Amino acid sequence: MYIALAQINPVVGDLHYNTEKILTYTEKAKSAGAELVVFPELTLTGYPPRDLLFCNKFLDAVEAGVEKLLPASRDIGILIGAPCRDAGKLYNAALLLHGGKVTGKQYKSLIPFYDVFDEQRYFTPARERNCIDFKGIKLGVTVCEDIWNDKDYWNQRRYDLDPVEEQVQKGAQLIVNLSASPYSYGKHRLRCDMLGKAAAKHGVGIIYVNQVGGNDHLLFDGSSCAVTRNGTVCLQLENFAEDFAFIDTRTLQEKTSDSCSVEDISWIYKALVIGTRDYLHKNGFHRAAVGLSGGIDSSITAAVAADALGPDNVIGVSMPSRYSSQGSKNDARDLARNLGIEYRVVPIENMFNAYVQVLNPDGTPLVDLAEENVQARIRGNILMYISNREGPMVLATGNKSEMAMGYSTLYGDMSGGLAVLADVPKVIVYELAEYINREREIIPRSVITKPPSAELRPGQKDEDSLPPYEILDAILKAYIEEIKSIDEIVSLGYDRDLVVDIARRVDRAEYKRQQAPPGLRVTSRAFGPGRRMPIAHRWHLE
Numbered sequence: 001m002y003i004a005l006a007q008i009n010p011v012v013g014d015l016h017y018n019t020e021k022i023l024t025y026t027e028k029a030k031s032a033g034a035e036l037v038v039f040p041e042l043t044l045t046g047y048p049p050r051d052l053l054f055c056n057k058f059l060d061a062v063e064a065g066v067e068k069l070l071p072a073s074r075d076i077g078i079l080i081g082a083p084c085r086d087a088g089k090l091y092n093a094a095l096l097l098h099g100g101k102v103t104g105k106q107y108k109s110l111i112p113f114y115d116v117f118d119e120q121r122y123f124t125p126a127r128e129r130n131c132i133d134f135k136g137i138k139l140g141v142t143v144c145e146d147i148w149n150d151k152d153y154w155n156q157r158r159y160d161l162d163p164v165e166e167q168v169q170k171g172a173q174l175i176v177n178l179s180a181s182p183y184s185y186g187k188h189r190l191r192c193d194m195l196g197k198a199a200a201k202h203g204v205g206i207i208y209v210n211q212v213g214g215n216d217h218l219l220f221d222g223s224s225c226a227v228t229r230n231g232t233v234c235l236q237l238e239n240f241a242e243d244f245a246f247i248d249t250r251t252l253q254e255k256t257s258d259s260c261s262v263e264d265i266s267w268i269y270k271a272l273v274i275g276t277r278d279y280l281h282k283n284g285f286h287r288a289a290v291g292l293s294g295g296i297d298s299s300i301t302a303a304v305a306a307d308a309l310g311p312d313n314v315i316g317v318s319m320p321s322r323y324s325s326q327g328s329k330n331d332a333r334d335l336a337r338n339l340g341i342e343y344r345v346v347p348i349e350n351m352f353n354a355y356v357q358v359l360n361p362d363g364t365p366l367v368d369l370a371e372e373n374v375q376a377r378i379r380g381n382i383l384m385y386i387s388n389r390e391g392p393m394v395l396a397t398g399n400k401s402e403m404a405m406g407y408s409t410l411y412g413d414m415s416g417g418l419a420v421l422a423d424v425p426k427v428i429v430y431e432l433a434e435y436i437n438r439e440r441e442i443i444p445r446s447v448i449t450k451p452p453s454a455e456l457r458p459g460q461k462d463e464d465s466l467p468p469y470e471i472l473d474a475i476l477k478a479y480i481e482e483i484k485s486i487d488e489i490v491s492l493g494y495d496r497d498l499v500v501d502i503a504r505r506v507d508r509a510e511y512k513r514q515q516a517p518p519g520l521r522v523t524s525r526a527f528g529p530g531r532r533m534p535i536a537h538r539w540h541l542e
């Protein structure tokens with residue numbers, strides 16, 4: 001049997017758009033001779049629809065969307081995901097449409113409730129798992145988490161139930177998984193291994209169709225695949241782009257070479273590009289404004305924006321003060337030229353002097369923290385003025401290391417609609433610069449080689465306030481992503497006072513992060529919905 005894998009980028013809540021997209025891909029599948037086309041989890045609503053699921057009218061519209069798709073299923077099977085009301089409960093369902101009717105239904109059994117997932121807030125788990133008969137084949141249809149039941153992939157087995165095992169025992173000849181599995185660095189290999197192991201363990205082929213695109217902070221890579229009954233990935237779709245492919249199920253019975261691609265820095269870059277594009281476009285924006293300091297963070301943010309939106313849709317604004325070096329001003333100009341984006345210069349000296357004259361005792365600068373921060377705030381205001389008047393969304397430039405340490409100014413450089421690098425550690429920011437420069441120099445070399453500085457007071461360097469980024473990032477990863485205790489981090493070879501100081505500063509800066517714009521998640525634990533810390537508390541995570 002020929003099965004089509006339709007890896008689509010739905011818009012959350014745009015049922016009309018999503019339905020049309022399903023129809024377009026179904027038509028494509030039909031004209032190429034496929035008998036079944038498989039879409040990602042919650043295809044109709046987009047994932048995650050969050051509290052839209054509490055709205056009955058929304059669920060009515062979902063049911064109307066399913067009705068609208070039925071005629072297209074007359075001579076092809078369409079396997080879609082949709083929320084489904086049943087006897088007063090809500091289920092996360094996979095629906096098989098065929099012959100103009102809903103001919104099969106399987107609800108999701110394992111309802112994730114950890115990290116960024118919050119599905120127990122909405123969905124009831126399936127009571128039973130069966131096979132769906134389709135043209136003489138018994139399909140074991142599963143929804144995302146249903147296939148993630150292996151203790152090797154979690155610290156401990158989370159579920160007693162193994163939906164795939166049950167379906168195989170009931171005769172499933174092929175496992176189909178509808179997924180919305182968000183990307184984080186390293187996840188792709190983990191997924192290939194997990195799918196391979198499940199296929200080999202049960203001796204069945206697997207067709208895995210994942211959502212692609214950015215929905216708020218979550219970035220979905222797609223990378224849908226087919227896995228043979230021996231456990232090798234024999235087909236892999238594009239990452240970070242809509243894609244479409246066919247598989248002849250006979251291939252799943254054969255031994256093939258492994259097509260699981262190897263993750264490198266390009267995955268993070270593509271994740272940021274699709275995340276920025278989708279966040280802006282899905283919110284009705286097509287242009288962005290970035291403050292260009294000549295530093296590495298604003299340079300990478302502008303490069304991602306130019307790739308995501310097109311250079312004509314990005315405004316780079318240089319806002320020099322008395323502390324800005326000529327080198328940094330030149331770097332900002334050169335970067336804008338290399339990217340082909342609009343470049344503006346708005347000096348902040350007069351505005352800064354106005355603050356000093358009105359607010360300082362005798363109208364002279366004191367060169368203190370208030371004056372450092374007011375420069376960042378003037379810049380934030382200028383960018384928001386441009387946003388209000390001309391319509392671009394302001395992109396914040398802070399990276400994960402700075403956000404962790406609170407090394408940023410509230411209502412200053414934290415202004416904006418989206419924080420593009422908020423989950424990218426500083427050392428990875430440098431790797432991105434090298435990646436962007438892989439064919440020609442786009443990020444000026446001096447931006448990469450000069451020591452990082454906020455240039456808010458004379459001679460200021462990041463390393464006056466922060467440890468070297470290689471050490472800082474390693475400790476932050478252990479503390480934030482791996483949730484290690486201070487003793488555990490010290491046992492990795494770091495100085496105790498340094499580790500304690502970093503951990504205290506991370507804890508103290510929670511109030512800033514909860515006022516920050518949403519950031520794009522590329523690591524296994526980002527600030528935001530996957531890390532819910534109290535702000536006012538007196539527990540130190542030792």
Ligand SMILES: Nc1ncnc2c1ncn2[C@@H]1O[C@H](COP(=O)(O)OP(=O)(O)OC[C@H]2O[C@@H]([n+]3cccc(C(=O)O)c3)[C@H](O)[C@@H]2O)[C@@H](O)[C@H]1O
Nearest residue numbers: 369372373376402406407408409410413453454456465511
């Ligand atoms: N728990 C809490 N809950 C709610 N609000 C709280 C709070 N604790 C303090 N606050 C408030 O926050 C204020 C302090 O925060 P804020 O005004 O932001 O200022 P603050 O964190 O004191 O200073 C900003 C730091 O970031 C550095 N910086 C700024 C800009 C860019 C970069 C860069 O390299 O990219 C670095 C700058 O050099 C300085 O060291 C307090 O005055 C208080 O009003």
Ligand SMILES: Nc1ncnc2c1ncn2[C@@H]1O[C@H](COP(=O)(O)OP(=O)(O)OP(=O)(O)O)[C@@H](O)[C@H]1O
Nearest residue numbers: 291292293295296297298318319397413452453454
């Ligand atoms: N002179 C400036 N002109 C325009 N924007 C600025 C200027 N200085 C700072 N900004 C904005 O504020 C942000 C934070 O400033 P900062 O200089 O600390 O970061 P950066 O230069 O991007 O990175 P780093 O200093 O770590 O290399 C910048 O990314 C930029 O968006």
Ligand SMILES: NC(=O)CC[C@H](N)C(=O)O
Nearest residue numbers: 112144145148180181182
């Ligand atoms: N939507 C889901 O069920 C996602 C959970 C799954 N473990 C994943 O991250 O891939």
